[in-house]
Amino acid sequence: MKVEIFRRTVKDRRRGASWELLQHMAEGIKTSGDEPVIVNENLTGDWRKDEMEPTAPIGCMFGYGGDKQMHHTKGRRRDLVERAKKKGIYIITFDGGLLSSFGNTVDHPQHHWRVALYSPMNNGNFLSDNSPPDRWEMMKGLWNIKNDPWKKSNPEDPILFVLQPKDNWSMNELDPVDWFNRVYKTLRPLTARKFLVRPHPNHVAAMEERKNEFPKDVELIIGEKFFSGDNKKFYRFNFQEAITNCHAVVTHNSTASTDSCVRGIPTFCTSDLAICWPVANRDLTKIESPELPDRTQWLNDLGYKMWTTEEIKNGTVFRRFKQKLGL
Incomplete structure (x- = not known):
């Protein structure tokens, strides 16, 4: 199965963690026995008409674009998602960010990325509902996460x-x-x-x-x-x-x-x-x-919303999405 990777959902500078991540996803797709196709790999400059038109059953991008951000990279992301949904095509997208104050920063060797369909925020589908606790417990240990009961405050607390x-x-x-x-x-x-x-x-x-x-x-x-x-x-x-x-x-x-x-x-x-x-x-x-x-369940599901670079490179993430989507 061909899987399209939309390189122009990251900036044209061709470096940085987000650009590298799409290359890692291509490795994972190939390892899974499928064919990664880099869309407009060498295109630069202004946004071209129809450059974000998906044709394969599934595609990959980085990030998100809001409906008031229809310019540059964010606009291309939004355009891709809208086109894909009209055609019944799945788009896997990535972002980092969660748990960064506990240590999940992009330079950490075990950095975990968000991986979801269409959006890396709450309106995306992480295929993580009703997950078991194993991955969350692993993350708690990895970053020594304090998962305290809800705080009961004092009157002077800001x-x-x-x-x-x-x-x-x-x-x-x-x-x-x-x-x-x-x-x-x-x-x-x-x-x-x-x-x-x-x-x-x-x-x-x-x-x-x-x-x-x-x-x-x-x-x-x-x-x-x-x-x-x-x-x-x-x-x-x-x-x-x-x-x-x-x-x-x-x-x-x-x-x-x-x-x-x-x-x-x-x-x-x-x-x-x-x-x-x-x-x-x-x-x-x-x-x-x-x-x-x-x-409890929200935390368990959080563990299945995020995946390491290695899990992306070795095909674990792509195979999981393929299996969950029946592709």
């Missing part, structure tokens, strides 16, 4: 707001300051807790420039603005320290919300694309009395 850049896949062009100020208007009359605002590591300097747009009683956390070397990785690790004494985490759809739910910090999300949506709080008016759902 609320941490986690921001994302406007051009982030999951923000889909929603301005983070506009988002925060709308949420603030709902929450401030309901609680006297301190509000801490944590920018995305790629967006610290931009948020400092706009600090006057935040309400005066909010603490905008401005640390290092331009990261080099391992500093960005350490900023992600610091998230676990940042949430330790928090009453709750509030975000639109940051991958950090998965990490806070795993840790046992009540987490409010305003987007149903969040991976933690099944166990997240959705009603902001319950900020002082968050729901504390059972996370």
Whole structure:
């Protein structure tokens, strides 16, 4: 069976983890006895009409594109998914990100990637429903994950707001300051807790420039603005320290919300694309009395949403999807 790999769902620079991942997937497909076909491997420059037209029963891409991001790489991803769904073609997509504050960073030799159909967020199909606990237990040991019971807070514990850049896949062009100020208007009359605002590591300097747009009683956390070397990785690790004494985490759809739910910090999300949506709080008016759902099956399923580079290269991932899809 031919399997199309859409190289132009990553940038044309032909390097980096996402580009390499598609090459690894090609290896896995070949190892499984199928034929990987790199679509428009050498094409560069502007988006070409019909370049994302799928023709094989199954295709592969990297990432996601929102309906307000129909430009450049994100737009090509969106176009591919829409075309594939119209033709009944499956598209496997990848992303990283989950559990990064516990150590699942892209440079870790056992880095686990998200793998799903059509989207690496909650609107994708990871084929992971009702999974056993084995992979989750393995990940807990691998990264020494603290999976505590839901935290019961003290009256003085603050609320941490986690921001994302406007051009982030999951923000889909929603301005983070506009988002925060709308949420603030709902929450401030309901609680006297301190509000801490944590920018995305790629967006610290931009948020400092706009600090006057935040309400005066909010603490905008401005640390290092331009990261080099391992500093960005350490900023992600610091998230676990940042949430330790928090009453709750509030975000639109940051991958950090998965990490806070795993840790046992009540987490409010305003987007149903969040991976933690099944166990997240959705009603902001319950900020002082968050729901504390059972996370057992969600955590087990999380273990089957993510796979290592080696499992992608050796065909484990592709064979699993083929078998689950009956191909």
